[in-house]
Amino acid sequence: MVFRQMKDKRSPSELEALWKEDDMAGGEKVRAMVVIMRTNGCCWVKHGGCTMCGYREASLHDVSEDDLLKQLDQALSRYKGEPFVKIYTSGSFLDDNEVPPSVREKFYEAFSGCSRLLFESRPEFITEETVKTLPRNATVALGLESSDPEVLATAVHKGFTPDDIRRAGLLLKQNGLAVRTYLLLKTPFMTESMAIRDSVASARFADEFSDEISVNPLNVQRGTYVERLWKRGEFRSPWIWSLVEVFRQLHGTVHARLMSSPSGGGAQRGVHNCGECDKKVLDAVERFSFSQDISDLSVTCPCEARWRAYMESENLLGSPADLERGFENELTLRMV
Secondary structure: OHHHHHHHHOOOOOOOEEEEEEEEEOOEEEEEEEEEOOOOOOHHHHHOOOOOOOHHHHOOOOOOHHHHHHHHHHHHHHOOOOOEEEEEOOOOOOOOOOOOHHHHHHHHHHOOOOOEEEEEOOHHHOOHHHHOOOOOOEEEEEEEEOOOHHHHHHHHOOOOOHHHHHHHHHHHHHOOOEEEEEEEEOOOOOOHHHHHHHHHHHHHHHHHHOOEEEEEEOOOOOOOHHHHHHHOOOOOOOOHHHHHHHHHHHOOOOOOEEEOOOOOOOOOOOOOOOOOOHHHHHHHHHHHHHHOOHHHHOOOOOHHHHHHHHHHHHHHHOOOOOHHHOOHHHHHHHHO
16 A cells, blocks of 8 residues: 555656666677666556566556656756667557557657667567568567467566567568577476476577577565565575576577676575575576676586586475475575
């Protein structure tokens, strides 16, 4: 109730957030401006939404075209000529009910001078007609999450199939546009070893239509189904070692740039190891995301043996439950 009151007090004409970070454009590491918009929200929320997505809480009601244009003005007031601009909403930038075409055109015009303009969309909004309206500097981000249809339907409740994403990705590529595909490392009900296999298989599926593949370790967001599992000890966010293993297995086998910028890394709700090595290993992941040099992932910590023991215990028990909450002593014995 308190959160809802705070949410209702937020102005629909103000951005949710804006910051600057590093990313790639034209084969070089550059500064990027990240814009998080307040919109009427993702259309899929009306059908229950995705199990891990808490962005519905950032959505508002009755956000008008004028509100969205005022948000654009705020973004432009902070824009310092960064060559890469990313625009995120609670759902799909190409959904007319979330961002009307006239507003999208204003965004395209405002950032026509940058090298890359990235935004996200569900595949149903990527059509022959829509693609023709996209600027040539556009990179469209597709949230595939997993190439396993059953995982998408049950564990993620995504509302589309891997083939839907493939169709959209190939259509974008055929029209000369760039594609960044998001994968979710460790959906609900997966063990660590299952999550690694799923992300590796999904990346190879996505490589056909992707310029970049971003592997996103699941971060436990508030008010989600995943949070309920996590609070009951039925889910543990992935180990950073699992993310490193995904990149090790994929390196040299896909053409797309591999990357990851974990949300909540090092926290219990986010991807984490023992706590002592988290920053070191996350820094290695960041270096690899830019260099694609596998030697950047050559980091070590005694907890890597703990991670392997954890996976062995999961496989023996046949359970994705958070074993650290109840089997710490057993894992320590196995590691020794």
